[in-house]
Amino acid sequence: MKVSTGTVRFLKSSEFYLFLVIAGLGAILTVVTEDFFSLENLFDVLVSYSFLGIMAVGLMVVLISGGIDISFTATATVAQYIMASFIIQHGGGWWVAFLIPVTIGIMLGAVNAALVYNLRVHSIIITIATLNVFYGVLIFVTRGKWIYNFPDWFAEGYSLFDFSAADGTDYSFSLSIIVLLAVFAVTGFLLNRTSIGRQIYAMGGNMDAAKRMGFNLLKLHFFVYCYMGFLAGIAGLVQAQLVQTVAPNSIVGRELEVVAAVVLGGASLAGGAGTLLGTILGVTLIAIMQNGLTLLGVSSYWHKIVIGMIILISVSITAYNRKLEERRHAEIDV
């Protein structure tokens, strides 16, 4: 039987291993717990992890381009805070609730892009600094007050269609899910089917080569960081709608959790590598693991230990395999 090279490549990819782990974990949880494999539970997981997924996709694009963004949690918080204050004071509809955070996200992303490009310092340093600036200024100005009392239309949410399952539970194809799927679709198209997407991969793979090819690196930097900011703004909206509160400290501090999910999905911190499918699987693994531990009645104290173990085991296996591979291909060059 002839196996196509594409299939072989897939069977060797980190996405495939990740898929196996998720499938195995899912199977175990289905057998061990009653509630895991139910529409209700899976829907809940999807809804409650959607904003992390959205931020993860944005971060993946930055990682592919050879940079990193740590400030996106602050961007999301600033965006949702201003959006919430505005719609509570002045009203407005979904368009306003969408346009405000997105605009703010793009603006803050542009600040990052301009600094990273012009100061020629690695993006991790720049974005650590901007994280502190964005977040510090926000809390200074607002004094860290929480926001509740959203207008009714915002509290009710937005849904494309509702349906009832056989047992009578109502589900709705709600804002979080619509936005998450749209973000996946747009990003997938962008990275794989557009010139700018391929240029992003090229820049992350080899910045000098990309420059000599005549790519406009300034434009690419702006695109990548603004896209991250755009998605952070959307994630801020989705999270605010989900919990109906804006607490300035609810997203900031989770940046490394998102980095872990994206890296689990196979994106390289060195740039040039990473796939949408991998990132989706990385977020899924973390989401299912936490959900499974909760269903098993394991105290939430243990979640971090398990996630730490998963990160360590997965990055160690990947690194060790690469080492063996390098040794196998090593040539003695005399």
Place this chain on the structure above:
Amino acid sequence: MLKLTSDIQRIRSLLGLKDEANVYLIVILAALIGLFTLVLPDQFFRAANLQSMAFQVPELGILSIAMMVTLLSGGINLAIIATANMAGILMAYILTQFIPEGATGAGPILMMTIAILAGLAMSTLIGFLNGWIIAYLGVSPILATLGTMTLIQGANVVLTKGYVISGFPDPIRFIGNGLVLGIPMPLYVFAFSAFLVSILLRRTPFGVAVYMLGSNEKATLFSGVSIRNIILKIYSLSGLLCGVAALIMISRFNSAKAGYASSYLLVTILAAVLGGVDPFGGFGKIIGLVLSLLILQVISSGLNLLGMSAHLTIALWGGILIFILFLNQLRQRLGHVKV
């Protein structure tokens, strides 16, 4: 005449003035001190304020050195805060469980020594583990320490169930809150650690290897240095420093907890880079780091006296870092024009 110039040069190099970046830092520091003294004439330069600043610098300072040594080698240690908390919790556990209330004599002193040594050993061990994963499994430092950070943070919460362990004997509290000759104890510990690490980095083969490793890993390997050995030592040293920071932290607060100093992680990187450490390794001196810590502390204390929120301080810290990076970039570009 010749001797005079060489003397001046020696003094300049001793003060770190040979490096232009340090001159910027000193100018900024002087400007900030001048500004705050003008705005707060009766408060800023008072002994009480200087003393409270001296109490606050060491904790962040030692953690920043722990971060710096890994940055110099081209690595990073994201687990420093988690490591420090783990060591602090272990020390606190021994101090509260094995020393009877009101006991006197040699027994408690011995137990306190054991507690401190156990904490230092624990943090060094965690550092060694980080080094092992990086050196022997070939995991990149950022991912390896991201993993151990998450794991240890989780373990800290599980061990303490989120509670605070508090109530230490007087000698331990003295380490964090005592004054000797008017100078706070933590400052002595910080000065001693900074001095020791500085000697280690500038005057030993190990130090030379760390800088070499940070600037060119292949060349270091080919010059006959055991890279694995050096990496193990660097991360163990980083861990040990976290243990020292933990001792100061728990003795100052008279308690230990899983979440102490959690906001310091990114600030230590900020402080190191502000102090002229190249985040990709090879360059940076302790003197620069000390200057940068002083700048951060002057901003923090000054704004605090003005009644500003601590968050404005954090924003300004980020702003100052960007400003310094901008100056460096400007200097480089002007330099190129001259050539």
